[in-house]
Amino acid sequence: xxxxVYTTLSSASGVTAIVSDRIYRTQAKQDTARPxxxxxxxxxTPENTLADRPEIDESRIQVDCYSESQSQARxxxxxxxxxxxxxxxxxxxxxxxxxPDTMLYRFTFDAIFFTAR
Numbered sequence: 001x002x003x004x005v006y007t008t009l010s011s012a013s014g015v016t017a018i019v020s021d022r023i024y025r026t027q028a029k030q031d032t033a034r035p036x037x038x039x040x041x042x043x044x045t046p047e048n049t050l051a052d053r054p055e056i057d058e059s060r061i062q063v064d065c066y067s068e069s070q071s072q073a074r075x076x077x078x079x080x081x082x083x084x085x086x087x088x089x090x091x092x093x094x095x096x097x098x099x100p101d102t103m104l105y106r107f108t109f110d111a112i113f114f115t116a117r
Contacts, residue, residue, distance in 0.1 A: 003059040003113035004087065005039045012083035018076045028066075034104065035067035035076055042110060059113045060091070070098075070105045077107030088113040 009015050009023050015037070022028070022036035040062045046054035063080055067073035077094045084090060093109030 001057050001115045001117050003041075003057075003061055003115050005061055005063070005084075005113070008083055008087055009037060009039070009063075009080055012079065014079035015076070015083055018072070018079060035065065035069075035072055037076070037080060038064045038066070040064075047114070055117055057115050057117060059115060060110055061088070061113060062108060062110050065107045066102075066104045068104060070096075073105040073107050077109065081109055084109075084111045 006023055006025065010021065015023070019036050022032060024032070024036065024038050026038070026040050028036050028038050042060040042062050044057055044059045047056040047058055048054050063084065065073050065076040065080055067076060074096070081090055081094065088111040090109055090111045094107045095109070097106045097108065099106055
């Protein structure tokens with residue numbers, strides 16, 4: 001089962017006030033307006049039991065917040081993290097990067113979602 005990342009982020013007013021609907025899974029197109037969010041599944045593991053099939057999947061999700069402005073990238077990351085923390089556990093980050101090829105600032109964090117099948 002896919003973790004409800006898009007639903008969580010797109011329903012958070014603090015996030016949509018900054019990116020509108022520019023929330024993408026795995027990658028954004030090269031000409032995407034900025035700022036934006038990209039989220040990816042880093043790992044997915046069923047919660048196995050001896051008695052039956054798994055009823056829950058554990059997914060580690062990476063959320064990357066991009067902007068031409070360092071402060072806006074941080075504000076976006078804070079809003080995204082706040083939204084995610086309502087439904088998942090943030091386990092890493094935020095960490096800050098500058099990507100010279102795109103000239104964008106990126107704040108990234110990882111969260112663990114437990115999703116019922």
